[in-house]
Amino acid sequence: MIYTDARDDFFFIDVRSPSEYKEDTIKGAINIPLLNDDERKQVGTTYVQLGKTKAKRLGVNLISPKLPDIFEQVLELKYKYGKIAAFCARGGYRSTFFASIFSSIGIPIYQLEGGYKSYRREVINALPNLNEKINYIVLNGNTGVGKTDILKNLEKLGCSVLDLEGAANHRGSILGGIGLGKSNSQKKFETNIYEQLRKAKNGYVFVEAESNKIGRVTVPKFISDKLRQGIQVFIDADIEHRIENLKKDYILNENWKEESISAIDKLNKYISKEKIEILKQEIVLGNFDFVSNELMKKYYDPMYNFKSDKIKYSRKFKVKTNSDEISKDILKWYNDYVENPNKEG
Template structure:
């Protein structure tokens, strides 16, 4: 039985099989970036990995191995229980670590020895990352994008979600970045994704698309901590541009729904970033509105005096303009328009 395979082999041979990828790196390594869809079962925790590394450099390779074995042996029963529960759900278990070395090799051999269908990813995350770097542009090359533009709060993300329900391919870049792309873009979310994770999620969506036509929201080159790859950004600039509009009342409601989640501290922190552009007096007023829970007044001022003037500087020509009174209806009109234009 083959117990090692490359990521390319995984895509070709396992695409339609019931498998799960298990990242055995430490929790911080996993948090920074991983292969989309993977789960984390650390062989060594951050502290244990640090101790083994210290032993390797300051004592000896043998002492580091002994220490690593001691750490792993203590948690093997727990790891084994987790893997047994996964075996009930998945036919194939694919293990990987940073480079396909000791961590993934040892657990794969051990699981194979007790009859579990375990496989190791050759090259680990690094091998996977090399594959992404080599093939992402070729995935982008044939696609055509319908790009949704519009002032902040017009409900573009809601329209994208409705397009998904209609069966359209959607590239949600804000999801990939884990950031909404505006001054309040991180409010209510975990930390923004790393560039590697951003590109991995883009690759995953493009690889699994049903057609070469995708819907995407118009974004600046940078979203949170992530930068849109050059080839994809060119596709966005040269796509079919659609303008989404909405009443100021609906925009206020949309922004309220997205950002007001009990995280006033993060909202205020985000507003602080506007002092250079908007001035201390204006920012202090908005902070006071947030502190007094007058969120919608603060949102209205952000729309009128920050978001909209900023957006006016980047006017574009549009193939279609739609007023978004109902995201489901807007998505249906847009979907039918694009499909008719295709035929």
């Protein structure tokens, strides 16, 4: 069974090791690893040094004690979802073993042809075609105006959105990883984009303006090129509103001070050593308002305004109360724009 035939009707079980699953998987798949990372390495070493038969024997010995627990998990999933397909890296031994052993006892499990590799090919091949069909409405605006919240509200209002920062698990700037943990791999980033674009309801998709790099991932060039050609919208907000938005986003856990200090050190190319030390001292004191105000005025705004001055905007909005209200205003403009695309904003 190939992925495109199964994706809308089947629940997927990824039987690869935890590290393989963590790097990327089919969206929504659950991990039931037959071998953990160390065991997978053992089997691979045995295969190279002692041959296929001994590697298979070792694999069976490692997997067998886990089967009762795996059986209970699969039984619960089968009851909940009905149709289930299992996959490994290439549709080889692991998924074959998994599907066969359950099918042999009357619990039919399908096997995904080509495994994760076939899904990855689907993502790579489909993304340019999906992107080509999209008209992007690009939300521009200085740091802290609430573009991500506006995207989420527009999605709740029924619009199609592409959340690149969510796909990357990173907010895009040098300080963008604070409170979020490790950013996603390039593969997972592209998987998340693919899943969002393939579910787009029509030819228009709202997206936040981003640079080519978001944390450790790179926006595919065909997407970044299309974003520059998109319908550009500018969102403005008073600095007090922006500080409150940043406070909500960045003070997410008890380690925010340590993470902020570490991130601030990376700004030494743009801000003097003396200013960095002052900012770090203010972070230690918990004075987030002062730090965010200084960073916006001395770093973020000058850098953003230099790029923004070169963009022709179809419409500009000012956040007066909250992202809920401005999202409704944007939706009204959007509906009018779709009906009258040549009308001036």
